[in-house]
Every structure is written in structure tokens, then in C-alpha cells.
Amino acid sequence: MPAPLVQIDLSPPYRVNGQPARYQSVWLLARIWLATARDHEDLPAAAVRARFAEAADVRMMVSRAFADFARWGVPVGWGGDTSAPIDHLSPARRSRGPFWMPPASARRLRFAAGGKALGAATVARWLGQSAADSADSGDSAAAADDGLGYVMRDMAFWSHLTQAMRGAQDGVPGTLDAGVAELFRAAQRSAADDFQQALSLLKESLAWRRSDRLDQSRAALRRFHRVVARGGVSAALPTFAAMGHVVRAWEHYARGDLDTAQGELARLNADAELRPVVRYNPRVRFETLNLGALVRKSLALRPDDPKAKPGKVDRHAAARDALQAFSGALQAGYEADSVDAVQHAAANIGWSLWLFWQHGLVDEGRALAAGDVQRQAMRWLGLSEWICDRFGVGGGSAWNTIFLLRVARGTADVEAPDSVAAFRSQRPLTVAAAIDALRPFHAPFAPAKGFVRWSSVAAFALEEHDAGHVRYNALQLANLLMESAWYLTHEQGATAIAYTAMERLAQQIGALRPAERGFFRAGLRAFPPELRAAAAEAMRRPRLSR
Numbered sequence: 001m002p003a004p005l006v007q008i009d010l011s012p013p014y015r016v017n018g019q020p021a022r023y024q025s026v027w028l029l030a031r032i033w034l035a036t037a038r039d040h041e042d043l044p045a046a047a048v049r050a051r052f053a054e055a056a057d058v059r060m061m062v063s064r065a066f067a068d069f070a071r072w073g074v075p076v077g078w079g080g081d082t083s084a085p086i087d088h089l090s091p092a093r094r095s096r097g098p099f100w101m102p103p104a105s106a107r108r109l110r111f112a113a114g115g116k117a118l119g120a121a122t123v124a125r126w127l128g129q130s131a132a133d134s135a136d137s138g139d140s141a142a143a144a145d146d147g148l149g150y151v152m153r154d155m156a157f158w159s160h161l162t163q164a165m166r167g168a169q170d171g172v173p174g175t176l177d178a179g180v181a182e183l184f185r186a187a188q189r190s191a192a193d194d195f196q197q198a199l200s201l202l203k204e205s206l207a208w209r210r211s212d213r214l215d216q217s218r219a220a221l222r223r224f225h226r227v228v229a230r231g232g233v234s235a236a237l238p239t240f241a242a243m244g245h246v247v248r249a250w251e252h253y254a255r256g257d258l259d260t261a262q263g264e265l266a267r268l269n270a271d272a273e274l275r276p277v278v279r280y281n282p283r284v285r286f287e288t289l290n291l292g293a294l295v296r297k298s299l300a301l302r303p304d305d306p307k308a309k310p311g312k313v314d315r316h317a318a319a320r321d322a323l324q325a326f327s328g329a330l331q332a333g334y335e336a337d338s339v340d341a342v343q344h345a346a347a348n349i350g351w352s353l354w355l356f357w358q359h360g361l362v363d364e365g366r367a368l369a370a371g372d373v374q375r376q377a378m379r380w381l382g383l384s385e386w387i388c389d390r391f392g393v394g395g396g397s398a399w400n401t402i403f404l405l406r407v408a409r410g411t412a413d414v415e416a417p418d419s420v421a422a423f424r425s426q427r428p429l430t431v432a433a434a435i436d437a438l439r440p441f442h443a444p445f446a447p448a449k450g451f452v453r454w455s456s457v458a459a460f461a462l463e464e465h466d467a468g469h470v471r472y473n474a475l476q477l478a479n480l481l482m483e484s485a486w487y488l489t490h491e492q493g494a495t496a497i498a499y500t501a502m503e504r505l506a507q508q509i510g511a512l513r514p515a516e517r518g519f520f521r522a523g524l525r526a527f528p529p530e531l532r533a534a535a536a537e538a539m540r541r542p543r544l545s546r
Contacts, residue, residue, distance in 0.1 A: 003108055006074055010126050011113040012154030016072050023154070023190070024052065024061050025068040028099075030123055032076055033109050036101045038120040042082070045097030051197075052189065059095040066094060075105050126192065157196050160187035161203065168207040169393070180207070181216075198227045198240055205247055211473075214254050221247050239284065242268060242277040246287045253295055256515050258302070261295050282336035286329050290345060293325035297352050300361055319361035322352055343387040350380030351403040358411070370411050374429060375437035377407050382438035382445070389444035396470040398480055401461050405483040408434055408454060420494050420528040428454065428490070455491050458484035474511045481505035482523055485531070494530045502531050506538035 009015040014026045028048065035043040049058050069076045077086045078094045086102075111118040113126070164183035184204040191197040201224035208217035221244070228240055245268035252261035265288060268274055278288050300318035326349045333341030354377035356362040363373070385400045387393065408429045417423040431451055435442045445451045450460035461480050464470045472480065485501040492498060509520045524535050 003073065003104075006072055006109050008109060008111050009113065010111055010118065010123070014154075016068075022064065022068060025065040027051070027127065028062070028065045029069060029072075029074065029076070029109075030111065031127055032099045032101050033106055033111075034120060034123055034127060035099075036103065036106045038124070042098035042100040045095065045099070048097070048099075062095045063091075066091075074101075074109070076101050153192055154190070156190040157187055157192060157200070160184075160190060161196075161200050164200075164207075165203060168203075168210070184220075194227050198224055201227065202240065202243055202247070209247070209250055209254070214251060217247070218251055221251070238274055238277045239281060242274045242281075242284050243287065245274070246284070246291060249291055249295075253291065253298075258295050258298050261291070262299075265292050265295070282332045283338060283341070286332035286336060286338065286341045286345070289325045289329040289332060290341070290348065293322045293329060293348065293352075296322035296325065297348075297355075301355065301359065316361050316364070319352075319356040319359075323349070323356070323362070326352060339387050339391040340393040343384040343391075343393060346380050346387070347384035347400055347403065350377045350384065350407070351399075353377045353380065354403075354407045374407055374410055378404060378429075378434055378437050379441070381407065382441040385444050386441035396472075398461055398465075398470075398472050398476040401457060402476065402479045402483060404434070405454060405458060405487070409486070416525045416532070417528050420489070420530065423528045424490055424493065426490065428487075431457075453487070453491060455484065455487035458487060474508065475516055478505065478508045478512055478516075478520055481508055482520060485527070489527065489531055494528065498531065499534050502527070502534050503538040506535040509539070 007015075007017055008021075008026060008029065010026065010030070014021045014023055016026065031047070031051075032043050035041050048062065052058055052061060066076065075086050077084070077089060077100050078097055079089055080098070082100050111123050113122075118126070160183050164180055164187055167180035167183060181204075184200060184207070187200040188197055188204075191200060201220050205217045205220035205224060208214070208220060224240075224247075225244060228244065245264055249261045249264035249268075252258075252264060268288065269278065278285050296318045299313055300315045300322060302313070302315075326345055330342060330345035330349065333339075333345050353362075354373065357368070357370075357373045357377075381400055381403050385404075388397075388400065408431075409426075410428050429437075431453060435445050435451065438445060450456035450458075458480055461472075462477075462484060465472045465477065465480075481501060481504055485498060485505050488495070488498040488501050505520070506524075509517055512520070524532055527535070
């Protein structure tokens with residue numbers, strides 16, 4: 001009597017011969033069957049490890065799957081000798097693969113979804129594999145049912161990914177906690193094809209990057225590239241490939257490697273296949289223009305290298321190009337209906353406009369009045385903050401507050417003042433004048449948030465961090481502390497609270513990356529002698545205690 005057929009239902013909840021079955025076991029059986037029936041080859045263990053890259057123990061998963069195969073009565077072998085009796089093979093080496101199935105076993109398997117029989121091409125699509133090589137004539141009718149089969153899949157992937165994206169946006173701002181990270185892992189474990197796997201990895205990489213965890217961002221990006229390299233992402237590949245360039249460029253930019261970041265973006269724009277993606281996909285265009293503008297901004301503000309060839313970087317041209325690219329990013333953000341993209345672009349325009357004007361990189365002839373540029377920069381920052389407040393985006397970042405506080409200082413003298421009185425003679429923009437300039441986007445700047453005096457604005461932001469309501473990274477915290485110390489000293493003089501803020505700032509500088517510390521050490525020179533001395537003493541204290 002011939003062995004009975006094995007009925008495998010690929011629509012959730014997954015079943016084999018009418019009984020509930022683990023997804024991983026069903027996937028592995030279908031993948032081994034496809035390798036045998038369509039490709040006439042063994043399935044390498046690397047394909048299983050790549051598909052379940054985030055599994056805590058792939059060996060255990062394989063062991064459970066083979067136990068299921070035995071229960072279903074489907075002989076499956078492993079190892080290089082396909083002629084060896086399966087019951088003579090050593091289970092200790094099973095997870096090393098490759099995996100194979102006797103042709104007689106393959107002929108007994110029957111796949112279906114939603115009550116419809118599936119051939120090799122449709123099983124390949126369910127697995128996320130290319131069906132181009134399939135010669136199964138019975139697939140034409142099944143292919144028409146692909147839409148139903150897709151929407152009838154288990155929704156675990158979309159559930160996990162949606163919750164992870166929401167958690168990354170709405171969790172404790174400024175950090176990616178373990179729960180959100182696990183949701184991204186759960187999405188990857190439940191992905192049913194390469195598209196879903198690549199999508200979740202790309203979103204995870206971006207989330208880690210926004211949380212300033214570049215090591216984790218790079219790890220997710222490497223896994224993303226491994227999935228894309230398999231070629232199963234089909235029509236989505238150009239978009240993913242373009243975003244891959246952007247994420248790699250972000251990685252270089254975050255490390256301060258501006259030339260390599262610029263080169264990565266140049267390769268994207270020079271790629272004949274990917275250029276249309278940048279042009280016609282507004283979200284990709286925003287990411288490309290925004291990052292390109294940030295790179296040019298850094299190049300414009302980078303001190304001249306005495307060893308570099310003269311004229312290697314035209315800083316004035318870089319500043320103009322940055323403002324033009326930020327403007328293009330703003331347009332792309334609106335085109336994409338992405339309020340988060342718009343608020344980023346608006347904040348970047350406001351801060352860069354003021355920085356470039358201060359450094360004489362734009363409006364070199366000073367045709368514009370300082371106050372006009374100052375108020376226009378604040379209006380752009382006000383637009384960004386209004387969007388964050390009204391649309392619930394922005395991730396709890398402190399940058400808008402930091403930029404507002406710094407722009408409000410105006411054209412304050414940066415030379416080291418010789419006394420507290422000289423320091424306090426500077427005239428920053430008043431809170432009332434700033435709020436008037438911010439209209440009609442002044443609603444978020446309420447007295448309850450400290451907008452009574454500038455030192456209170458900084459204090460409110462620091463209290464939010466200290467209370468755990470938000471979580472600012474080390475660089476944002478150092479910037480807030482510098483503004484707090486500056487305004488406390490300006491408003492009150494060399495008081496105990498000003499000294500405390502200065503000492504905390506000095507301690508925080510030690511938590512920064514080496515490349516970030518120079519800005520703050522230069523900034524300390526703008527304080528009165530008493531505060532500079534307090535900062536120097538606080539910086540020496542940890543070294544003395546070691």
C-alpha cells in the first residue's frame with residue numbers, strides 16, 4: 001500500500017493533515033520540498049540560518065522541525081550522502097545540513113492555501129523565493145489566488161512591526177528600550193518572505209540610528225544587506241537599495257567621516273537604476289537631500305585643514321548648497337505627507353541659516369540686518385516645534401529648544417569676557433520678542449513650559465530629562481547644560497545655581513565622544529573668569545579621584 005499523502009495548509013493557522021503546526025517547521029518542510037521538487041538540489045543550512053537570523057537557537061528550531069517531520073510521517077535527510085538511510089544518520093550533525101528529501105517523500109506532499117491547491121511557483125512566493133525557474137503548469141490558476149493567499153497569512157509580522165514602529169516613536173524619547181527592540185526581533189522571526197524580513201531590518205536600523213546606537217544600527221543594516229543580496233525582494237529592491245545607501249551614509253556621517261558619507265550619496269545619485277527612485281519617491285528624496293545637506297553643512301563649518309590643498313572645500317558654496325538641499329528636503333517632506341520629515345527640515349533650515357550667517361558663509365556683504373536673520377531663523381524653528389507639538393512627532397528631542405536658546409543669544413560677543421559684569425552686558429533677544437517673532441506658531445511656547453525667562457526654558461527641559469519623562473542623549477544634555485549655565489549667569493550673575501550648572505556641564509563633557517568635546521571647550525571660553533575656573537576644577541576632579 002502506498003504511503004498516504006501529506007496535506008499542508010500554508011494559510012494561518014498552519015496545519016498539517018488537519019492538525020496545528022509550527023510555522024518554522026512548515027517553512028522548513030516547504031523549503032526542502034521546493035529545493036527537491038523544483039530545483040533538484042539540497043537545501044544548505046546557511047539558507048535556514050539566514051531566514052531565521054534572529055532565532056536564539058537555530059539548532060533547537062531544526063531539532064523541533066525534524067521531530068515534527070517524523071510525527072507527520074515525512075522522511076527528511078541531512079548531510080552530503082543522499083544515498084544513506086535516513087535512520088542511520090547522526091542527529092548530532094543534523095543542524096549542519098544540507099537538508100534533502102527522497103523524491104518519493106516529495107511526491108507525497110500536497111500544499112494548499114485557503115482551500116486552493118498550490119504548485120511550486122506559488123509555494124516559492126509564499127517562501128519569498130523567486131519562481132522564475134518554475135515549470136509547474138498547474139500554477140497559473142493558483143497564481144490568480146495569490147492576493148487572497150497573501151492577505152490570509154498570519155498577521156503576526158504586521159502586528160509586531162507596527163507596534164515596534166509605534167514604540168520607537170512613542171516610547172521613552174531618545175532611546176530604544178528592550179521591549180521595542182524585541183518587537184523588531186519578533187517581526188523578523190515571523191516574516192514570511194524576504195520583503196518582510198528586509199523591511200523590518202531597515203526600520204530597525206533607522207530606529208537604532210535615531211537612538212544614537214550606531215553599533216546596533218550597523219548590525220541590523222548588515223542583516224538587511226544579506227537579505228537583499230538573496231534577490232527575493234523583487235519589485236521593492238530599488239527602493240530598499242536606495243535606502244541602504246542612505247543608511248550607510250548616515251553611519252559614516254555619524255562617525256564624522258564626511259567625505260565617505262558624501263561619496264555614498266554620490267554613488268546613489270550616479271546609479272542609473274536608483275536615480276529614478278530618488279527622483280520619484282519623495283520620502284527617499286527627502287532622506288537623500290536632508291542627509292546631503294547635513295554633510296554639506298558640516299563641511300561648510302569644518303575648520304580649514306592647514307595640510308589640505310588650498311580651495312579643496314569652498315565653504316561658502318557648501319553653505320549655499322546645504323540651504324538649497326534643506327529647502328528641497330522640506331518640499332519633499334510636504335510632498336510625501338510626512339510631518340516628521342517636514343519638522344526635521346524646518347529645524348535644520350532655521351539653525352543652519354543662523355549658523356551660516358553668523359560665520360559669514362551667506363550674506364557676506366551683510367545686506368540683511370542681524371535681527372531680521374535671527375527672527376527668521378526662530379520662525380523656522382517655531383514651525384518645527386509647532387509640528388512636533390500638534391502632530392505628536394519629533395521623538396522628544398531637545399534640539400529645537402537648544403537651537404532656540406542659542407539663536408536667542410543673537411550676536412553675543414564670543415571673546416572671553418574679563419568679568420561677570422562684561423558678560424551680563426550682552427543683550428540676547430527677550431522671550432517676549434521671540435514669541436512675537438514665532439507667531440502664528442507660538443502656541444507651544446507657553447509659560448508652563450518655562451517661556452517666562454530663557455533660564456527657565458532650559459531648566460524645564462532638564463527637569464523633564466532628570467524626571468525620566470524624556471531621555472536625551474549625552475550630546476543633547478551637554479548642549480542644554482551649556483545654555484542653562486549661560487542664561488543663569490547672564491540673568492543672575494555668578495550665583496550658586498550658575499556654578500552648579502557649570503560644574504554639571506563640565507562633568508557631562510567627559511561623557512561625550514572625543515570629536516564632540518572641542519565645541520564645548522571652546523564654548524566655555526565665552527563665560528566669565530569665575531565660571532571658567534569652576535569648569536576647569538570640575539574637569540580635573542575625576543582625574544584626581546582615580
